[in-house]
Amino acid sequence: MALRAGDRSQVAMNGLKEKVLTLDTMNPCVRRVEYAVRGPIVLRALELEQELRQGVKKPFTEVIRANIGDAQAMGQKPITFLRQVLALCVHPDLLNSPDFPEDAKRKAERILQACGGHSLGAYSVSSGIQLIREDVARYIERRDGGIPSDPNNIYLSTGASDAIVTVLKLLVAGEGPTRTGVLIPIPQYPLYSAALAELNAVQVDYYLDEERAWALDVAELRRALCQARGHCCPRALCIINPGNPTGQVQARECIEAVIRFAFEERLFLMADEVYQDNVYAEGSQFHSFKKVLTEMGPPYATQQELASFHSVSKGYMGECGFRGGYVEVVNMDPAVQQQMQKLMSVRLCPPVPGQVLLSMVVSPPAPSDPSFAQFQAERQVVLAELAAKAKLTEQVFNEAPGIRCNPVQGAMYSFPRVQLPPRAVQRAQELGLAPDMFFCMSLLEETGICVVPGSGFGQREGTYHFRMTILPPMEKLRPLLEKLSQFHAKFTREYS
Amino acid sequence: MALRAGDRSQVAMNGLKEKVLTLDTMNPCVRRVEYAVRGPIVLRALELEQELRQGVKKPFTEVIRANIGDAQAMGQKPITFLRQVLALCVHPDLLNSPDFPEDAKRKAERILQACGGHSLGAYSVSSGIQLIREDVARYIERRDGGIPSDPNNIYLSTGASDAIVTVLKLLVAGEGPTRTGVLIPIPQYPLYSAALAELNAVQVDYYLDEERAWALDVAELRRALCQARGHCCPRALCIINPGNPTGQVQARECIEAVIRFAFEERLFLMADEVYQDNVYAEGSQFHSFKKVLTEMGPPYATQQELASFHSVSKGYMGECGFRGGYVEVVNMDPAVQQQMQKLMSVRLCPPVPGQVLLSMVVSPPAPSDPSFAQFQAERQVVLAELAAKAKLTEQVFNEAPGIRCNPVQGAMYSFPRVQLPPRAVQRAQELGLAPDMFFCMSLLEETGICVVPGSGFGQREGTYHFRMTILPPMEKLRPLLEKLSQFHAKFTREYS
Numbered sequence: 001m002a003l004r005a006g007d008r009s010q011v012a013m014n015g016l017k018e019k020v021l022t023l024d025t026m027n028p029c030v031r032r033v034e035y036a037v038r039g040p041i042v043l044r045a046l047e048l049e050q051e052l053r054q055g056v057k058k059p060f061t062e063v064i065r066a067n068i069g070d071a072q073a074m075g076q077k078p079i080t081f082l083r084q085v086l087a088l089c090v091h092p093d094l095l096n097s098p099d100f101p102e103d104a105k106r107k108a109e110r111i112l113q114a115c116g117g118h119s120l121g122a123y124s125v126s127s128g129i130q131l132i133r134e135d136v137a138r139y140i141e142r143r144d145g146g147i148p149s150d151p152n153n154i155y156l157s158t159g160a161s162d163a164i165v166t167v168l169k170l171l172v173a174g175e176g177p178t179r180t181g182v183l184i185p186i187p188q189y190p191l192y193s194a195a196l197a198e199l200n201a202v203q204v205d206y207y208l209d210e211e212r213a214w215a216l217d218v219a220e221l222r223r224a225l226c227q228a229r230g231h232c233c234p235r236a237l238c239i240i241n242p243g244n245p246t247g248q249v250q251a252r253e254c255i256e257a258v259i260r261f262a263f264e265e266r267l268f269l270m271a272d273e274v275y276q277d278n279v280y281a282e283g284s285q286f287h288s289f290k291k292v293l294t295e296m297g298p299p300y301a302t303q304q305e306l307a308s309f310h311s312v313s314k315g316y317m318g319e320c321g322f323r324g325g326y327v328e329v330v331n332m333d334p335a336v337q338q339q340m341q342k343l344m345s346v347r348l349c350p351p352v353p354g355q356v357l358l359s360m361v362v363s364p365p366a367p368s369d370p371s372f373a374q375f376q377a378e379r380q381v382v383l384a385e386l387a388a389k390a391k392l393t394e395q396v397f398n399e400a401p402g403i404r405c406n407p408v409q410g411a412m413y414s415f416p417r418v419q420l421p422p423r424a425v426q427r428a429q430e431l432g433l434a435p436d437m438f439f440c441m442s443l444l445e446e447t448g449i450c451v452v453p454g455s456g457f458g459q460r461e462g463t464y465h466f467r468m469t470i471l472p473p474m475e476k477l478r479p480l481l482e483k484l485s486q487f488h489a490k491f492t493r494e495y496s
Numbered sequence: 497m498a499l500r501a502g503d504r505s506q507v508a509m510n511g512l513k514e515k516v517l518t519l520d521t522m523n524p525c526v527r528r529v530e531y532a533v534r535g536p537i538v539l540r541a542l543e544l545e546q547e548l549r550q551g552v553k554k555p556f557t558e559v560i561r562a563n564i565g566d567a568q569a570m571g572q573k574p575i576t577f578l579r580q581v582l583a584l585c586v587h588p589d590l591l592n593s594p595d596f597p598e599d600a601k602r603k604a605e606r607i608l609q610a611c612g613g614h615s616l617g618a619y620s621v622s623s624g625i626q627l628i629r630e631d632v633a634r635y636i637e638r639r640d641g642g643i644p645s646d647p648n649n650i651y652l653s654t655g656a657s658d659a660i661v662t663v664l665k666l667l668v669a670g671e672g673p674t675r676t677g678v679l680i681p682i683p684q685y686p687l688y689s690a691a692l693a694e695l696n697a698v699q700v701d702y703y704l705d706e707e708r709a710w711a712l713d714v715a716e717l718r719r720a721l722c723q724a725r726g727h728c729c730p731r732a733l734c735i736i737n738p739g740n741p742t743g744q745v746q747a748r749e750c751i752e753a754v755i756r757f758a759f760e761e762r763l764f765l766m767a768d769e770v771y772q773d774n775v776y777a778e779g780s781q782f783h784s785f786k787k788v789l790t791e792m793g794p795p796y797a798t799q800q801e802l803a804s805f806h807s808v809s810k811g812y813m814g815e816c817g818f819r820g821g822y823v824e825v826v827n828m829d830p831a832v833q834q835q836m837q838k839l840m841s842v843r844l845c846p847p848v849p850g851q852v853l854l855s856m857v858v859s860p861p862a863p864s865d866p867s868f869a870q871f872q873a874e875r876q877v878v879l880a881e882l883a884a885k886a887k888l889t890e891q892v893f894n895e896a897p898g899i900r901c902n903p904v905q906g907a908m909y910s911f912p913r914v915q916l917p918p919r920a921v922q923r924a925q926e927l928g929l930a931p932d933m934f935f936c937m938s939l940l941e942e943t944g945i946c947v948v949p950g951s952g953f954g955q956r957e958g959t960y961h962f963r964m965t966i967l968p969p970m971e972k973l974r975p976l977l978e979k980l981s982q983f984h985a986k987f988t989r990e991y992s
Contacts, residue, residue: 019829020731020764020801026832027668030839038622038841046621070619073612083587090849091583097595116569121815123566125542126534158654158819161843169694172523194842198665235516268516305516319617321848323654333515336522343526345534346690347657351847352817353586 032197036190036456037068041440045450060448064480066468067450069244069412071318074471076382079317081375082360085111089120089356103369111356120352126345128156128326129352132359136326139362143276144291149328155340156326156350156358160274160311163327165195167270167307170340171236172199181232183224183267185216187415187457187465189244202232207460210417213406214246218257225265236268237261242275242286242410245457245467247390249284249409255292259300269306274325277315280387281409290330306330312357314412316382324354386412389470389477396478400485402492413467415454418488420464424495436464442491447483528693532686532952537936538563541946556944560976562964563946565740565908567814570967572878575813577871578856581607585616585852599865607852616848622841624652624822625848628855632822635858639772640787645824651836652822652854654846656770656807659823661691663766663803666836667732668695677728679720679763681712682954683911683961685740689954698728703956706913709902710742714753721761732764733757738771738782738906741953741963743886745780745905751788755796765802770821773811776883777905786826802826808853810908812878820850820857882908885966885973892974896981898988909963911950914984916960920991932960939983945976 023031042065049063065073072078081104088094088108095105114131116122127133133151140149157163172180181202184192196203206224208214221237228234239258241250250258262269271289279286290308294301311325329337364379365372390408397405397416405416420435428438436453444450454465472480519527538561545559561569568574577600584590584604591601610627612618623629629647636645653659668676677698680688692699702720704710717733724730735754737746746754758765767785775782786804790797807821825833860875861868886904893901893912901912916931924934932949940946950961968976 017759017762017795017799019799019827019832020762021666021832022829023831023835025669025731026666026835030665030835033839033842035838035842038844039838068619070612071617072615073618075613078615078617087583087587087590090586091579093595094583094590097593099589099593115817116566117571119568119574120817121567121574121813122569123564123816158847159844169526170517170522173521191842198839198842235521263513266513266516299513303513303515317617320619321611321616321845323845323847331515333518335519336515336517339519339522339526342531342535343529343694346529346531346687346694348534348655349817349819351654351819351850353849354847 029198029200033194034190034197034456035194036452039452039456041437041444041450041452042067044441044444048444048448058448059446063444063448063450064472064476065450066472066480067452069314069469069471070320071382071412071471072320074469075473076318076471077378078319079375079378081365081371082317082319082357084371085360086353086356090353092118101370103365103371107360111359115352120356122352124349124352124355126347126349127341128154128350129355129359132156132355135359135363136328140288140290140328144288144294147291147294149290153329153332153337154326155329155344156324156355158325158350158354159313159320159323160272160309160325160327161191162323162350163307163309163325164191164270164272166340166343167327168195168199168201168236169343170336171268172201174233177231177233179232180236181228181234183221183228183234183237185238185240185243185246187245187454187459188238189240189272190456192238193458202228204228204232204234205458208243208246208248210406210460210463213409214243214248214415216250216254216258218261221258221261234265234267236270238270238272239289240272241289242278244272244275244411245413245415247406247408247411247413247415249279249281249286252287252292255287255289256296259289259293259296259304263300263304269304271306271308273308274311274314275411276310277383278386278412279410280390281407284409286410290328293330303331305332307332312354312361315361316379317357317361318382319354319357322354322357323351324358325350326358385474386470389474392474392477393468393470393481396481396485400488403485403488408470412471413469415457415465415467417463417465419492421492421495424491427495436466439464439488439491440466443484443487447487449480449484449487451484525694525696529690530686530693530952531690532948533564535948535952537933537940537946537948540937541940544940544944554944555942559940559944559946560968560972561946562968562976563948565810565965565967566816567878567908567967568816570965571969572814572967573874574815575871575874577861577867578813578815578853580867581856582849582852586849588614597866599861599867603856607855611848616852618848620845620848620851622843622845623837624650624846625851625855628652628851631855631859632824636784636786636824640784640790643787643790645786649825649828649833650822651825651840652820652846652851654821654843654850655809655816655819656768656805656821656823657687658819658846659803659805659821660687660766660768662836662839663823664691664695664697664732665839666832667764668697670729673727673729675728676732677724677730679717679724679730679733681734681736681739683741683950684734684954685736685768686952688734698724700724700728700730701954704739704742704744706902706956706959709905710739710744710911712746712750712754714757717754717757730761730763732766734766734768735785736768737785738774740768740771740907741909741911743902743904743907743909743911745775745777745782748783748788751783751785752792755785755789755792755800759796759800765800767802767804769804770807770810771907772806773879774882774908775906776886777903780905782906786824789826799827801828803828808850808857811857812875813853813857814878815850815853818850818853819847820854821846822854881970882966885970886910888970888973889964889966889977892977892981896984899981899984904966908967909965911953911961911963914960914962915988917988917991920987923991932962935960935987936962938987939980943979943983945980945983947980
């Protein structure tokens with residue numbers, strides 16, 4: 001806290017100077033940033049883990065961090081082929097080892113050829129290794145049924161977050177009523193609110209429809225836009241599909257309607273598609289914005305500006321720690337694209353190991369390759385388990401009175417709605433906490449289960465939720481869901 | 497370019513809409529960003545490489561990219577031990593291989609134990625793996641003769657650049673005459689000017705004294721500060737030691753004077769010390785700001801705010817592509833430190849492979865370890881060669897008429913001053929180029945040598961320089977230096 005006037009003279013008397021950088025003098029935009037996924041609840045979880053290690057008695061033996069989509073932290077094994085290729089690239093002496101399959105060696109040699117000094121230790125060009133940008137373009141073309149993708153429109157990044165922030169940075173301008181507004185879904189992944197706060201842009205909320213499995217409704221987009229036009233200049237529309245934290249997968253007609261809306265209202269589209277491999281529900285299918293936009297033909301295909309984001313952190317590989325990702329831009333002004341490239345060059349390059357993993361993800365073993373069978377098997381196990389966990393989560397939560405959970409059609413989270421009794425809400429207010437934060441903190445203290453309150457993602461006033469990842473292994477997930485439901489029942493009794 | 501009124505009606509007639517994001521509507525701060533190290537000269541170098549590959553005839557057979565401090569791109573081999581440990585961490589099956597030394601396996605196991613799910617693929621905590629923060633703290637204590645370092649004041653980052661920008665972000669506030677000013681050396685590493693432009697802070701230039709081997713003079717700091725106080729609020733002072741692009745190593749007395757100045761004038765100190773292992777000149781020695789500050793005792797030791805930056809990209813290891821680094825903060829307001837941690841958490845975590853390499857760099861093999869001898873030998877070869885190259889560079893340039901080069905006491909660049917004949921200056925102006933950009937472009941086109949014009953780093957008006965890394969292997973460096981000197985002579989004749 002900054003010093004008051006009285007303290008200040010105290011400071012002067014002691015020969016102490018007030019610090020240059022204090023809460024009062026620091027960047028006010030940074031102060032406004034909030035990021036619930038790693039917020040106070042996670043700091044408390046870390047403390048509890050430490051207390052457990054120190055032998056402090058708790059009503060649980062283990063903290064389960066279901067707050068974040070971090071597959072490998074939950075025990076998921078890395079995909080063998082990805083790590084073999086990366087190990088070969090890191091330590092090329094291994095290229096002589098008989099313990100690595102031929103196709104892994106070929107991949108590694110191909111990548112090393114494309115690196116400065118044939119080493120991962122050299123900087124790459126700022127937009128990423130050209131060869132890997134080409135791999136990404138071929139992947140997008142396969143994904144989108146042959147629609148062309150130009151490697152020059154692809155920029156590798158330090159995870160998807162980095163690329164998302166870079167595009168937002170380009171969009172921010174103006175002051176007062178001309179300040180850039182950006183439409184984001186509510187509930188949202190809080191990278192968006194955090195980045196907009198830091199960049200001093202206006203966050204324009206549009207609500208997903210919980211009653212219709214978190215569907216996106218263009219009428220609600222229009223409402224949000226009209227309301228925002230009074231006090232800012234809305235210039236971009238962010239979509240998360242499949243949804244985080246909501247798990248919905250958008251229907252093709254919905255995507256078409258969003259594109260028409262963006263075109264008419266002159267909004268730059270940002271499509272966060274990092275969960276494109278994570279679709280589980282029967283009848284749900286991933287449609288990329290790029291594909292739909294292109295198939296809609298002119299003027300959309302030729303004019304609508306779009307940036308689409310992907311990463312190596314989610315999908316079946318879950319290689320979060322490597323911070324690999326990319327953005328593909330469509331119909332972007334070439335002069336602006338140059339500016340984006342310049343901005344990226346200041347940070348020199350995305351981490352090269354993350355680039356290498358991305359290359360594997362977008363060009364996995366082909367059926368004729370020796371690693372194909374194992375790769376496919378490992379991939380399928382992960383995706384099949386995720387589908388089963390998505391179903392189980394929805395089912396167990398919906399059996400609990402006072403909890404209602406939409407189907408987890410995709411991504412890797414459930415975002416159930418919880419009823420909280422009025423006395424709990426009142427108690428939370430006394431403590432200066434959001435009611436669902438109070439619930440989640442109580443849950444953590446009593447059960448060791450760490451989930452993130454819905455208030456960190458945004459929700460309709462008077463409703464309460466939490467986000468929980470479905471990633472824990474099956475044998476842990478069921479007891480976890482049951483424990484959580486039981487705790488909610490107990491909490492409800494306690495405050496009724 | 498944005499459309500003029502006439503073009504606009506044309507657009508309307510064709511049913512074309514103007515783009516949402518254009519040079520006119522984009523973030524004006526981003527437009528102002530410049531980053532010479534990867535600027536137009538490097539883009540041209542890339543083009544020339546492509547032309548060479550396509551068989552286009554040039555007066556040279558190879559482009560030599562001496563524009564950037566990228567050791568491994570220049571052929572430097574990675575340090576074996578670092579890559580062994582990293583390969584073991586990436587692909588833990590190798591822990592059973594007889595081909596890896598025991599100490600490398602021990603290190604890898606220790607790191608994997610500290611990773612979520614025992615995998616590099618999990619996110620780490622946002623400030624970096626705790627164990628590695630502790631390793632860094634022990635390293636700093638050894639470096640600084642036992643002065644304590646607290647792991648809680650250490651934050652791992654995506655290269656040093658990331659940490660530098662994060663600290664600058666905290667410092668930026670105010671508008672008009674209260675806008676934050678940041679003092680940076682001229683010549684500087686252009687990350688600083690680029691970040692300040694992007695953050696809309698005021699760049700306050702202080703000039704290093706070329707006549708005294710680029711020494712830092714407190715009188716000049718004072719001049720710059722006084723002048724700046726009229727139109728902004730100077731709140732931070734950046735120091736690069738050893739210097740980039742200038743290669744000077746600051747004397748201890750100079751550092752003391754800078755600290756006294758910062759304390760009196762209430763400036764937050766930012767010490768860019770990424771070249772701390774790169775000191776070559778006899779009589780030169782690296783003194784960390786943290787050590788000097790602490791040894792000066794109170795009030796400096798107890799009150800002066802400092803952030804010190806280091807990375808795995810430079811030194812003897814040169815692992816630029818992995819984007820590893822850290823910042824240590826000293827006397828920072830704990831509440832601000834929390835804000836910094838929050839800001840870092842939005843980007844989730846620094847790339848874990850870079851964290852692993854950093855751990856190796858700060859806790860290398862001990863004399864009793866099986867890998868010690870080889871590690872030391874490899875390290876020594878790199879550092880001895882760098883010292884020889886630093887000397888050679890200075891010597892060859894100073895033999896050339898019209899080129900004057902200060903001693904390269906440390907870091908990995910020379911920043912020689914070149915005389916350019918008035919007719920060359922005039923020709924450059926006709927072409928709309930800075931005179932040293934014209935010189936460097938001509939050099940590139942004629943010889944394939946890529947160096948960066950001094951105007952990209954800042955220099956006194958009417959003087960011209962270029963930055964060239966000393967990293968090329970010895971057998972290439974001498975002909976390179978000679979070719980460059982000869983080109984300068986020819987260029988001078990041509991425009992005289």
